[in-house]
Amino acid sequence: MKRAMLAAVGLLSLSVFVLAAAAAGGTTRYVSPSGVDNPTCSKNSPCKHVQQAVDVASAGDTISLAKGSYVEQVSIAKDLTLTGAGSGASTISAPTTVLVPDSHGFLNIVEINSGASVQMSRLAVAGPGPGTCNSIDRGISVIDGASLAITRAAVSDIRDNAPSNDCNNGFGVGAGTQIRGSQLTPDPEVGHLTIDHTTVTGYQRAAIFVINDGSTGQIDHNTVKGTPCSVCAGPGGIGVFFGGSATIDHNTISGNECNDSDYGCGPDPFNDAQSWGVLMIGAASSTVVSHNSLNTNDGGIYTDTGVTIDHNDVASRYVGIATDYGNAAQVDHNSTTGGIYGILESGGTGTFSHNSASGSSGADLWWDGTGTPSFSHNSCGTASPSTAIWACH
Numbered sequence: 001m002k003r004a005m006l007a008a009v010g011l012l013s014l015s016v017f018v019l020a021a022a023a024a025g026g027t028t029r030y031v032s033p034s035g036v037d038n039p040t041c042s043k044n045s046p047c048k049h050v051q052q053a054v055d056v057a058s059a060g061d062t063i064s065l066a067k068g069s070y071v072e073q074v075s076i077a078k079d080l081t082l083t084g085a086g087s088g089a090s091t092i093s094a095p096t097t098v099l100v101p102d103s104h105g106f107l108n109i110v111e112i113n114s115g116a117s118v119q120m121s122r123l124a125v126a127g128p129g130p131g132t133c134n135s136i137d138r139g140i141s142v143i144d145g146a147s148l149a150i151t152r153a154a155v156s157d158i159r160d161n162a163p164s165n166d167c168n169n170g171f172g173v174g175a176g177t178q179i180r181g182s183q184l185t186p187d188p189e190v191g192h193l194t195i196d197h198t199t200v201t202g203y204q205r206a207a208i209f210v211i212n213d214g215s216t217g218q219i220d221h222n223t224v225k226g227t228p229c230s231v232c233a234g235p236g237g238i239g240v241f242f243g244g245s246a247t248i249d250h251n252t253i254s255g256n257e258c259n260d261s262d263y264g265c266g267p268d269p270f271n272d273a274q275s276w277g278v279l280m281i282g283a284a285s286s287t288v289v290s291h292n293s294l295n296t297n298d299g300g301i302y303t304d305t306g307v308t309i310d311h312n313d314v315a316s317r318y319v320g321i322a323t324d325y326g327n328a329a330q331v332d333h334n335s336t337t338g339g340i341y342g343i344l345e346s347g348g349t350g351t352f353s354h355n356s357a358s359g360s361s362g363a364d365l366w367w368d369g370t371g372t373p374s375f376s377h378n379s380c381g382t383a384s385p386s387t388a389i390w391a392c393h
Contacts, residue, residue: 084123170204213243
C-alpha cells in the first residue's frame with residue numbers, strides 16, 4: 001500500500017452540505033443551437049450560446065437549453081439554474097481546437113466560481129479535449145467557495161483526444177483545489193458539490209472528487225464507470241483528499257484499472273500501484289462511504305484516516321478494502337469477494353465488525369500485526385494472522 005500515494009497522484013491532478021437554492025421568481029433565459037445571441041435570450045428569441053445567457057441573466061434566473069450540442073466553455077459566477085432537454089439531448093461540449101484557461105491556468109468546460117450557488121439538471125457535459133496531453137482538466141470545476149447541485153445528468157469523455165497516455169489530467173467533476181501534476185502549481189480552493197443520479201464515464205484520471213479543507217460533497221445514486229487502457233496510470237473513481245469531507249452512498253463504481261507496467265501498475269498492494277473505486281487520502285473523519293456497489297476495480301475502497309466504511313458490496317481485481325497506516329476507520333457490515341485480499345489492515349486503530357470476506361486467493365482478511373485495531377463478529381474463509389484474531393465465525 002506504500003504505492004497508494006502514487007495511485008493518488010494519478011487521480012489528482014460530509015458533513016452534509018445544504019445547497020442554497022437559486023432565488024425563486026427569476027426570469028427564464030433560453031438557448032438553442034439555432035438561436036442568435038442577443039441581450040434578452042427570450043423564449044421567442046433564444047441565444048445561441050450558453051455563456052451569453054449566463055452573462056445576461058440575473059441571480060436567480062433559469063437557463064433552459066434546447067436539444068442540441070453547445071460547443072463552448074461556460075463560466076458561472078452568479079446563482080443560476082441550468083436545465084436541459086435530457087442528459088442525452090442537451091450537451092455542453094469541449095471546443096475542438098483549444099480550451100481557454102481560467103485565471104489559474106486550468107482548462108475546464110464548465111467552471112462555477114465566485115461563491116455562486118448553481119443547480120444543473122437534465123443535461124450533459126462532454127469532452128474530449130482537443131490535444132493528446134494536458135488539453136483538458138475538468139468537465140465541471142467547482143471552486144472559489146461556489147456550490148453545485150447536479151442531478152439526472154451525464155459527464156463523459158473528460159480526457160485528452162488520444163487512446164491512452166500517462167498525462168495527469170482529465171477529471172469528470174471536481175470540487176476544491178485544482179491540480180494537474182507538475183504542469184501547474186496547485187490552486188488551493190474550496191468547493192461544495194452535490195451530485196446524484198448522474199452517469200460519469202470515459203474520464204482519464206478520476207470521475208468525481210472533493211479536495212481541500214472545507215470542501216464538501218454529497219455523492220449518491222450515481223453510476224461511475226472507468227474505461228481501462230493498457231498504457232495509462234488510471235483511471236480512478238471517486239476521491240476525497242486532504243481535509244475534504246464527503247458522504248458517498250448508493251453509487252455503482254466499476255472499471256477502474258491501472259494497467260501500465262511502466263508506471264508501476266500491478267497486483268501487489270505493497271509494491272505496485274492500483275486504481276481505486278473510492279480513494280481517500282487525508283479525508284476528514286466525517287467522510288462516510290456506505291451502501292455502494294464496487295466491482296472490477298483494482299481496489300475497492302482505500303483510506304488512511306478515520307472515515308466510516310459500511311454496508312458496501314465489493315468485488316475487486318486485487319483488494320476489496322484497504323485501511324492504511326495511521327487510520328482509525330470504522331469498517332462494518334461490508335461484503336468482499338474475490339481478489340487477492342478481501343480486507344487489508346495495516347498499522348491502524350480502527351474497528352472491524354460484522355464484515356464478510358470470501359474467495360480471496362491470498363487472505364480474505366489480512367492484518368500486518370501493527371497498530372491496535374479491534375475485530376469482532378466477522379465472517380471469512382481465511383485470515384492472517386488467524387481467523388481467531390479477526391473473530392471470524
